[in-house]
């Protein structure tokens with residue numbers, strides 16, 4: 001059984017397009033099916049007592065995809081935000097979105113702010129959805145704000161300020177790269193890569209990744 005439960009799990013949700021293509025479907029069907037995997041991960045995480053779940057939903061680089069895919073994804077975000085409201089409230093989950101919010105539409109920004117405010121009393125778990133985010137952008141914006149402030153602790157200016165660093169980072173779809181996700185925050189994070197495509201990543205696959213994490217020996221540069 002699992003003897004070590006991470007406090008913070010981060011996931012690069014990849015492989016939606018390939019999942020759809022394998023079925024002769026448009027890529028957007030993969031994104032839609034991927035929402036079900038998000039739900040499965042939330043449910044299992046709450047059940048296990050995981051405190052933070054970070055999901056990379058849309059990178060700064062993803063803006064360069066065809067307009068039709070970008071707008072389908074933005075519509076899916078708004079739809080999912082509205083659909084998940086009750087479940088999040090019921091389970092005591094605080095919903096937050098981190099990233100370059102200035103690039104999002106007013107409609108999406110309003111939906112995000114409304115759900116964040118409505119769920120802010122949730123103390124069982126916090127979900128952080130990274131939208132229009134890149135790790136380099138985060139460090140650059142933190143550095144700019146820190147110097148304007150005359151501050152010294154960069155971490156306090158990252159969008160993740162106050163959130164403990166991820167213990168575990170999972171990437172689906174077989175790619176073994178970070179693709180500009182949290183660069184600063186994963187300094188000592190355990191990495192788990194799986195070939196499973198995101199729409200197929202459900203409870204069983206998630207538990208397998210958590211099991212793998214529980215077997216890791218974390219040393220943080222020290223001698224044990």
Ligand code: IPE
Pocket residue numbers: 013014015016017018019057058059062073173198
């Ligand atoms: C991940 O799936 C979702 C986003 C990056 C928005 P992809 O859309 O990257 O799917 P693949 O990697 O092309 O299969």
Ligand code: IPE
Pocket residue numbers: 012013014015056057058059062175177179
């Ligand atoms: C990473 O997936 C970004 C998200 C999951 C949101 P990509 O599909 O954009 O990454 P690359 O292009 O394979 O590196």
Ligand code: MG
Pocket residue numbers: 014015016
């Ligand atoms: Mg991809």
